[in-house]
Structures are given as structure tokens and as C-alpha cells.
Amino acid sequence: MRKPLVAGNWKMxxxxxxxxxxxxxxxxxxxxxxxxxxxxxPVCYVQELAxxxxxxxxxxxxxxxxxxxxxxxxxxxxxxxxRDLGATWTLAGHSERRAGCGETDELVADKxxxxxxxxxxxxxxxxxxxxxREAGSAEAVVLRQLDAVAARLAAGELAQLTVAYEPVWxxxxxxxxTPAQAQAMHGLVRGRLAExxxxxxxxxxxxxxxxxxPENAAALFAERDIDGALVGGASLAADRLLKIVAAAAEASRxxxxx
Ligand code: PEP
Numbered sequence: 348m349r350k351p352l353v354a355g356n357w358k359m360x361x362x363x364x365x366x367x368x369x370x371x372x373x374x375x376x377x378x379x380x381x382x383x384x385x386x387x388x389p390v391c392y393v394q395e396l397a398x399x400x401x402x403x404x405x406x407x408x409x410x411x412x413x414x415x416x417x418x419x420x421x422x423x424x425x426x427x428x429x430r431d432l433g434a435t436w437t438l439a440g441h442s443e444r445r446a447g448c449g450e451t452d453e454l455v456a457d458k459x460x461x462x463x464x465x466x467x468x469x470x471x472x473x474x475x476x477x478x479x480r481e482a483g484s485a486e487a488v489v490l491r492q493l494d495a496v497a498a499r500l501a502a503g504e505l506a507q508l509t510v511a512y513e514p515v516w517x518x519x520x521x522x523x524x525t526p527a528q529a530q531a532m533h534g535l536v537r538g539r540l541a542e543x544x545x546x547x548x549x550x551x552x553x554x555x556x557x558x559x560x561p562e563n564a565a566a567l568f569a570e571r572d573i574d575g576a577l578v579g580g581a582s583l584a585a586d587r588l589l590k591i592v593a594a595a596a597e598a599s600r601x602x603x604x605x
Contacts, residue, residue, distance in 0.1 A: 348603060351568065351595035352509065352552050352575035353378075354385040354470065355582025356410060356438065366392050370399030372585035377403060379596035382575070385436055386582070390424055397433025408436030411444060412467065414457035426465030437462045438577075440492065441472045442515045452495035459496050463504045470509040470554070470577065471496050473536070477516035485514070489532060490539055497543055506544055510536055510553045511577040517557025519579060526566045526573070529555045533572035561590035568598035 361369075366388060378384045385406035388396050397407050409429040416425055429437060439462065440455035450458075455471060462469040473492040475485040489512065497505055512532050517524050524532075533553045541548035555567050556577030567573050575595055581587045 348599075349550060349552050349574045350383055351381070351599050352383040352385060352554060353588070353592045353595050354387060354406075354408065354436075354511075354554065354575070354577045355588050356387045356441070356556075356577055356579050357389065357583060358410070358443070358579060359389055360583055361388055361392055363392065363395050366395045367399050369585050370396065370403070373400065373403055373405060373589075376585075376589055378405075378589060378592045380404065381596040381599045382592050384588075384592055387436070387438060390429060390432075393429060393432040393434050406436055407434045408438065408470070409434045409467075410438050410441065412437045412439075412458065412462060412465075414454065414461040416461070416465075426462050426467050430465050430467055435467060437467045437469050438511075439469045439471045439496075442474055442513060442518060445472075446515070452492050453499075455492070456496045456499035459508065460499050460504070463500070463507070468507060468509065470511050472511045472513050472556070472577070474513040474515050474518075474557075480514065480516065485532070486535055489536065493536060493539055497540070502543065505540070506547045506550065508551060510540075510551065511556050512536060512553060513556035513577060519558070521558050523558040523560075523563050523567075524555070526570050529567060530570035530572055533570065537572050559591060561587050561594065564591045564594035565598065568595050569601070 387408040412426040413423040439458040444450045459469040473489045475488040552574040554575045554577045559576040559578045
């Protein structure tokens with residue numbers, strides 16, 4: 348049984364005060380223990396968050412980490428550095444970085460590999476643009492992005508990877524993929540992982556991301572291969588994030604009973 352994971356991507360939002368207030372809200376209403384909860388603040392707030400949520404079962408991640416251990420990369424941050432600040436997770440290949448920072452499939456694969464080497468758990472983001480979906484190439488794009496990472500990782504690492512399917516047209520747009528659209532892609536991803544991992548592919552968590560809200564989360568989490576969510580906008584309010592966590596906990600209970 349895969350434990351659901353709900354990850355909040357704060358993107359370039361927040362402040363030290365915001366971090367402390369968010370942590371206070373979580374302390375007053377701790378998330379359901381059936382769900383792994385992970386927060387991804389801007390990297391400058393990772394340490395503040397680590398201190399603020401001490402004693403709570405909240406994972407901490409970076410939104411990005413470089414593929415090199417150190418060197419002449421002005422403005423960049425190495426995986427071991429974010430680990431040093433208290434992060435144990437990192438995103439790799441968010442579509443905003445693929446599109447805005449020129450991150451290629453190969454570079455994203457390098458970042459996943461470097462994250463594992465530094466003791467971080469990467470969540471690789473994959474997903475097609477609207478033009479790619481309309482051209483009928485959504486599946487090919489997602490598999491290409493996934494294959495690049497799978498080719499770069501050792502089997503033991505691949506089994507520890509978390510995948511986030513995030514259709515680009517659904518991110519920050521309020522236009523969520525339907526549960527059926529998301530499940531179709533998640534099933535495809537799991538099938539591809541099974542080609543390398545066999546039955547172990549059943550243990551890999553595949554998150555959905557793209558305008559997830561407390562209102563649509565339950566329907567998404569009811570699908571077989573949707574193991575949680577990568578949440579942007581709705582993760583900036585603790586009460587909304589906690590409602591999404593509660594929906595994941597409920598879906599997990601239903602799965603266990605069936
Ligand atoms: C994201 O930032 O990865 C994301 C899915 O954002 P939103 O939930 O706002 O669409």
C-alpha cells in the first residue's frame with residue numbers, strides 16, 4: 348500500500364514571518380498521520396521552516412538543486428547545501444524551470460542523480476503543454492521526460508523516485524485535468540516504470556499536480572494510480588493544504604478497506 352504524499356510548492360512566495368505562521372497553524376492542527384506532508388519553500392526559507400516545524404512530522408524540500416556538488420555556478424545551490432539546511436527532498440524539472448530556465452530532459456536527469464547522491468529524494472515533474480496535448484503527443488512527451496531520468500538512475504534509485512505528473516496547461520490556471528485524464532497518464536507512467544522495475548513499480552508514488560484544490564482533491568485521489576498531489580496555489584494557505592491532506596487520508600482509508 349503506497350502512503351499518500353501531499354507536497355506544497357510555495358514557488359517564489361513567502362517570508363520568514365509567513366513560514367513561522369504557517370508552522371504555527373500546522374502545530375495547532377497537525378496533518379493526518381496517514382499522509383506524508385512535504386513543504387517546498389523558496390530555498391532561502393528552508394532553514395527557517397526546518398526550525399519552525401521541529402517536532403512535527405513535516406518533510407522539507409527544495410524547489411530546485413544544482414547537478415554539481417560545488418563550483419563556479421553563481422546563484423546556484425548544490426544538493427548537499429539544501430540538505431545541510433534541513434531539506435530531505437527536492438523537485439527536479441518543474442515545468443516553470445523547464446520552460447523558464449531552459450532545463451532539458453538530460454539536465455533534469457542529472458539533477459535527480461545528483462540529488463540521490465547527496466541524500467535527497469527527488470520528485471521529478473513531467474507533463475505536456477496544451478499544444479502537445481492538442482497535437483496528440485502528451486503521452487510521448489511524458490514518457491520521453493520519464494525515460495531520460497530512468498536511463499540515468501540506478502534501479503535502486505528509480506524505485507525511490509517520486510514522479511509528479513503536472514500537465515503544464517493545468518498549473519496555476521484553475522483548469523484541472525479530469526480524474527480520468529490524470530489516471531490515464533499515471534497508469535501509463537506506472538506501466539513504463541514496471542518495464543524497468545517489475546512489481547516494484549507498484550511502490551513508486553505518482554503525484555498529480557495542476558490546480559489541485561480542496562474541492563477537487565477527493566475525486567483525483569479516488570483514482571488507482573494517483574498517490575497524492577503537488578500543490579501550488581492552494582498550498583499557500585495552511586487550512587486549504589490541510590483539507591487536501593484530509594482528502595488524501597480519506598482516500599487511503601477507503602483503499603485499505605477495499
Ligand atoms: C505547481 O506549482 O506545481 C502547481 C501544480 O501549481 P498549482 O497547484 O497552483 O496549479
